[in-house]
Each structure stands twice: as structure tokens, then as C-alpha cells.
Amino acid sequence: MNKKRLAYFLILPAVLAMLFVHIIPMIWGFVISFMDLDITYIMDWTKAPFVGLENYAKGFSHVTTIGKRFGRSMLNVGIFGFLTITIGYFMGLGAALLLNKPFPGRTLVRGLILLPYITPDTVTFNFWRFIFQARIGILNKMLKSVGLIHDNVIWLVGNKSLYAVTVAAIWKGWPFGALILLAGLQTIPREIYEAAMIDGASAWQRFKYITFPYLKPVTKTFIIMNILWNFNAFNQFYVMLGNDPGMAAEVPSTLILRRAFNHFEYGLGSALSMMLFALMIVITALYFYFFRIRSQEDA
Amino acid sequence: MNKKAKKLLGKIAFTAAIILVLLFVLGPYMWMVSSSFKSTLEIQGMEPSWIPKTFTLDNYKTMNDIVPVFDYFKNSLIISGGTMFLSIILSTLAAYSLSRFRYKARNPYIMALFSTQMLPGILFLIPYYVMFIWIKHTFGLQMTNTYYGLIFTYTSFSLPFSILMLRNYLDSVPREIDEQALIDGCTRVQALFRVIIPLAKPGIAAVGIYSFIMGWSEILFATIISGSRTTPLSIGLLDYIQQNAAHWGNMMAACIMSTIPVLILFTLMQKHIVQGLVSGATKG
Structure with missing residues (x-):
């Protein structure tokens, strides 16, 4: 077999698998999003009527229930993402700075910090759900024993539920930040710090002019990856709040899942996920455009 | 002072x-x-x-009484194990190709791998389900609520990261080793199986464990394409909380049980997985 053919032959199975799971469904989903595909047509999707942009119009509208709900879910996931990323980043940075100094037991501490990252989502969010229980949860019990609250706070229903999930998500997500920021810190040559110290730079100046610039590439990756992950947030909300998290904590994924598989509106669900996807592409493009320009100015 | x-x-x-x-x-x-x-x-x-x-120890003793959690555990083992196995084969072949050959589709393919990693799962879920129903309707092949349906799905979820991680690993194995094997009379395929794979064992193990953990933890697709016979732990654990009774003690015991396999695997391969994650993040 010639070399080129062998090369293609070797990637073929992986390409086929991804074609069937990623590419074809994506195109298929695009087609379905223009159809009124419901339970009557699910056995033969080709017979479902074309409705043009109707599904999209429903999702965009401020009048329809679904439009309002979809708008709210975008807002919710935005708040959730902003808090998770910012707080997670600074916690990760703090821990990375701590762990960058050698001390006895450092390897062990680093391993322990990674625990939340590897614990299966379902386990993590189930025990956080347990912690946040109103009557039997440890959080309310602890808050009561120090006198911060007198009555049990209901965390997992209503307005507070979004923030309860956010806390759990931060706990789960910050170790990844710590891990890659620590790796970033370890690429900084020690001599630069030594030179800066000889020149009399203060600790803050060393951080501002050496550490922070060196961490820029890692920070960029961290932020963009997290924006994309958080837009798709599902596990946290589904496990902690259930199939219907309620208006105040609805996110696009839970809304789309329910619309498609509880209300059998597969066409509408596809249109909503296409809209989510389009928004993600816009954000990614803006992000790269913005940073490209900024880094050219720096140079 | x-x-x-x-x-x-x-x-x-x-x-x-x-x-x-x-x-x-x-x-x-x-x-x-x-x-x-x-x-x-x-x-x-x-x-x-x-x-x-x-x-x-009551919570441990009774954890299988209310919820068939041992069945869920078995389902998860089969699904994650299958994903691990298939993912190792497919990603080793693809990574070897990407690491050793230069061809037109190479760079576009690498780009495609990077971008599919970022796509939202919910985007495929609906058409994927429609496709499964269509396959069943047209070819009579049951896809939902089967082990192979889930294994196939999770394998292709784990492929982008696995291929990229393993490619980095194979890049660190010197090309001279292949060439020597070729001179000694091996074919390319023999060189891959007899020389490169044994050298790449740590990288392959890391990919396997990553895929296993991925399959073990997935929730979104499991809610739709698994069923009564194939419910994995990741969604099965939710059964402990019922309308009229919440069995938190049992659930915590079951949570510990479902963390253990992941914990063991991760501890074994911590160094390689961390390296893979870090290089993915710092190079991208």
C-alpha cells in the first residue's frame, strides 16, 4: 500500500465515527430546524412539513412564552458563566501562586486540589444538592449555628437556585484553572525574577510586569474554553434542579431538552440549538478578533 | 528580629x-x-x-434495595469499558497517521478535531435521536437503549481529545525508530504494532482512561439514548430522590461507589492526563 493511502486509511475509522456523530447530525439538525417535526412525524421525519423560519421566529420573539423563556435562559447562562469564570479564574490564580512555591507535601496538595475536577459530575452535583437542602442540608445548619440565618433558606427553588448551582460549578471548575495557570507559571524563567529583584522591583511590580504578562496566553485559552463550556452548561442544572429548573435558573440546554423530548417539538428544539450555536460562533469570533487586535498593539 | x-x-x-x-x-x-x-x-x-x-453500614447494605444501582454500575462498566477499548483503537490509528505522514487533509483534519471539541452537545442531540429513530424505522436496527449505541456515541465524543493527546505523545517518539524498523524489513503496519505501540503504552493508557472517565460521567446523551436496560450510573443515581422519599444516605454511599473506579484510574495515570490537559490548553 502506498504511503498516502495508508495515511488516509488509518484516519478513516475516526473520521467516519465523527462524521456520524458530529457532522451529519449537525447538518440534519439544520434541516430539521425548518420543519415542524413533532411526535406524529418522528417515525418518518421526511414527511414533516416545512415551516420556513417559523421556529426561529418563535425563539426570537418577546411575545411567545418560549421566546421569553429562551431569552431568560440566555441571560441566566450569561450570569452563571460570568461568575463561574471570573471567580474560578481568580481562585485558580491564587492557588497556582501558592503552589508555585516549593513546600513539603506540595505534590499531595496539588493532587488533592484536582479531586473536584475528576469527580464525576453526577456525584459532585448530587452531593452539592445534598449540601444545599433546606431542612437537612449542612449549609443551612452551619449558617444557623453561627447565627447568620434563623430560618432555613430555600436554595434550590426560585431566585437563589441559579447562585446555588453557580457555587457548586465554581467548586467543580476552579481546579482546572489552577492546573493550567500553574503550568503557565512554571514556564516563567527564574532569572527574570532575580533580575527584577536586583533592580528593586516590589512583589506587586514583579507580579504586574512579569507574572501576569507571562500568563496571558493561558488566561486567553482558559477564558475562551470556559465561555464555550459554560454556554453548554447542563449537568449542573439537571442534577441539582431537575428536568425543569424553573424560570429563574433555566439555561438553554435544559430548555431545549425539555422542548424536544417532553413537548416533542423536535423542530423548535433544533432551531433553538442552532441559535445557541450561532451565538457561540459570534462570541468566539469576536473574542479572537478582539484579542488579535490587542496583541498586535502590544507588539 | x-x-x-x-x-x-x-x-x-x-x-x-x-x-x-x-x-x-x-x-x-x-x-x-x-x-x-x-x-x-x-x-x-x-x-x-x-x-x-x-x-x-446500613446505607451500603441497602443501597441496591430501592434503586438497582448494581445494574447501573454494571451498565456503566460495560459502556465505559467499551468506549475505552474502541477509542484506543481508533485514536491510535488516527494519531499515528497524523504524527508520521504529511498529506493534504492533515491540517484541515486537525482543525476539525479542535473545533468539534468545542461544539455544544445539545446541538447534535435532537437530530442524533431523530437519526436513531430513522435507522430503527428504516433498517430495523435498534440504536437507543443499547450498549453499542452508547459506546459508539461516547467513542466519537472522546476521539478529538484522544487523537490530539496521542498525536503529541507519538510526536515525542523519534521517527528514526520507525525508519529502523522499516529497514529491518517491517511493513508500516508491522512497525506500528510491533514497535510504536509498545513504546507509546503510557500515552495509550492515558487516552483509554480519559475515554473511560468521559463515558462514566456523561449525562446529557444518557438521558435520551439510554433506557431501562442500559441506564448508566450517571443518571441512575438520581433515582434515590423520589417524590415521596429522598434516600440521601443510600445516595451518598452510591456516590462513593461510583467515584472509586474513576479515582483509581486517575491516580494511576495522573501524570499523563495532566500533561495532556495542560499541553492542550497551553498550546491551543
Whole structure:
């Protein structure tokens, strides 16, 4: 077999698998999003009527229930993402700075910090759900024993539920930040710090002019990856709040899942996920455009 | 003296910070473990205690009574094990191709791998389900609620990261080794199986464990394409919380059971997985 053919032959199975799971469904989903595909047509999707942009119009509208709900879910996931990323980043940075100094037991501490990252989502969010229980949860019990609250706070229903999930998500997500920021810190040559110290730079100046610039590439990756992950947030909300998290904590994924598989509106669900996807592409493009320009100015 | 005191103070602050971080990380685990050894009465009680007042193994003994959690565990093992196996084969072949050959589709393919990693799962879920129903309707092949349906799905989820990680690993194996094997009369395929794969064992193991953990933890697709016969742990654990009774003690025990396999695998391969994650993040 010639070399080129062998090369293609070797990637073929992986390409086929991804074609069937990623590419074809994506195109298929695009087609379905223009159809009124419901339970009557699910056995033969080709017979479902074309409705043009109707599904999209429903999702965009401020009048329809679904439009309002979809708008709210975008807002919710935005708040959730902003808090998770910012707080997670600074916690990760703090821990990375701590762990960058050698001390006895450092390897062990680093391993322990990674625990939340590897614990299966379902386990993590189930025990956080347990912690946040109103009557039997440890959080309310602890808050009561120090006198911060007198009555049990209901965390997992209503307005507070979004923030309860956010806390759990931060706990789960910050170790990844710590891990890659620590790796970033370890690429900084020690001599630069030594030179800066000889020149009399203060600790803050060393951080501002050496550490922070060196961490820029890692920070960029961290932020963009997290924006994309958080837009798709599902596990946290589904496990902690259930199939219907309620208006105040609805996110696009839970809304789309329910619309498609509880209300059998597969066409509408596809249109909503296409809209989510389009928004993600816009954000990614803006992000790269913005940073490209900024880094050219720096140079 | 002043300088010494300052240094001591710094050390104390540093230690305190480390302890604080550890408490934050380990607190929820300690609560999970301690609750799993508590009686239902104590869990329902008003006084929080970190150490069970009456230590009991009941939650472990009865965890399979209310929810068939051992079946879920078995399902998860089959699905994740299958994903691991298939993912290792496909990603080794693809990574070898990407690492050793130069061809037109190579760079576009690498780009495609990077971007599919970022696509939202919900985007495929609906058409994927429609496709499964269509396959069943047209070819009579059952896809939902089957092990192979789930294994196939999870394998292709794990492929982008696995291929990229393994390619990095194979890049670090010198090309001269292949060439030597070719000179010695091996074919390309023999060189891959007899020489490169044994050398790449740690990388392959890392890919396998990553795929296993991925399959073990997935929730979104499992809610739709698994069924009564194939329910994995990741969604099965939710069954402990029912309309009229919440079996938190059993659930915590089951949570611990479902963490253990992942924990063992991760500890075995921590170094390689961390390296893979880090290089993915710092190079991208």
C-alpha cells in the first residue's frame, strides 16, 4: 500500500465515527430546524412539513412564552458563566501562586486540589444538592449555628437556585484553572525574577510586569474554553434542579431538552440549538478578533 | 528580629492559605463520606455533626434495595469499558497517521478535531435521536437503549481529545525508530504494532482512561439514548430522590461507589492526563 493511502486509511475509522456523530447530525439538525417535526412525524421525519423560519421566529420573539423563556435562559447562562469564570479564574490564580512555591507535601496538595475536577459530575452535583437542602442540608445548619440565618433558606427553588448551582460549578471548575495557570507559571524563567529583584522591583511590580504578562496566553485559552463550556452548561442544572429548573435558573440546554423530548417539538428544539450555536460562533469570533487586535498593539 | 518575625508571619499566612484551600476542596467530600455512614434518623436530624454519632453500614447494605444501582454500575462498566477499548483503537490509528505522514487533509483534519471539541452537545442531540429513530424505522436496527449505541456515541465524543493527546505523545517518539524498523524489513503496519505501540503504552493508557472517565460521567446523551436496560450510573443515581422519599444516605454511599473506579484510574495515570490537559490548553 502506498504511503498516502495508508495515511488516509488509518484516519478513516475516526473520521467516519465523527462524521456520524458530529457532522451529519449537525447538518440534519439544520434541516430539521425548518420543519415542524413533532411526535406524529418522528417515525418518518421526511414527511414533516416545512415551516420556513417559523421556529426561529418563535425563539426570537418577546411575545411567545418560549421566546421569553429562551431569552431568560440566555441571560441566566450569561450570569452563571460570568461568575463561574471570573471567580474560578481568580481562585485558580491564587492557588497556582501558592503552589508555585516549593513546600513539603506540595505534590499531595496539588493532587488533592484536582479531586473536584475528576469527580464525576453526577456525584459532585448530587452531593452539592445534598449540601444545599433546606431542612437537612449542612449549609443551612452551619449558617444557623453561627447565627447568620434563623430560618432555613430555600436554595434550590426560585431566585437563589441559579447562585446555588453557580457555587457548586465554581467548586467543580476552579481546579482546572489552577492546573493550567500553574503550568503557565512554571514556564516563567527564574532569572527574570532575580533580575527584577536586583533592580528593586516590589512583589506587586514583579507580579504586574512579569507574572501576569507571562500568563496571558493561558488566561486567553482558559477564558475562551470556559465561555464555550459554560454556554453548554447542563449537568449542573439537571442534577441539582431537575428536568425543569424553573424560570429563574433555566439555561438553554435544559430548555431545549425539555422542548424536544417532553413537548416533542423536535423542530423548535433544533432551531433553538442552532441559535445557541450561532451565538457561540459570534462570541468566539469576536473574542479572537478582539484579542488579535490587542496583541498586535502590544507588539 | 523584625525581619524574622515578618518571615514567620508570612509562613503562617501561607500555611493558613493552604489549609483554607484544602478545607474548601475536601469539605464536601468529608460531608459525603460521613453522611454515608449515618443513620437516616441522624441525616434528618437538626444537629450537624461531621463524625457520625452512630456509625452504621446500613446505607451500603441497602443501597441496591430501592434503586438497582448494581445494574447501573454494571451498565456503566460495560459502556465505559467499551468506549475505552474502541477509542484506543481508533485514536491510535488516527494519531499515528497524523504524527508520521504529511498529506493534504492533515491540517484541515486537525482543525476539525479542535473545533468539534468545542461544539455544544445539545446541538447534535435532537437530530442524533431523530437519526436513531430513522435507522430503527428504516433498517430495523435498534440504536437507543443499547450498549453499542452508547459506546459508539461516547467513542466519537472522546476521539478529538484522544487523537490530539496521542498525536503529541507519538510526536515525542523519534521517527528514526520507525525508519529502523522499516529497514529491518517491517511493513508500516508491522512497525506500528510491533514497535510504536509498545513504546507509546503510557500515552495509550492515558487516552483509554480519559475515554473511560468521559463515558462514566456523561449525562446529557444518557438521558435520551439510554433506557431501562442500559441506564448508566450517571443518571441512575438520581433515582434515590423520589417524590415521596429522598434516600440521601443510600445516595451518598452510591456516590462513593461510583467515584472509586474513576479515582483509581486517575491516580494511576495522573501524570499523563495532566500533561495532556495542560499541553492542550497551553498550546491551543
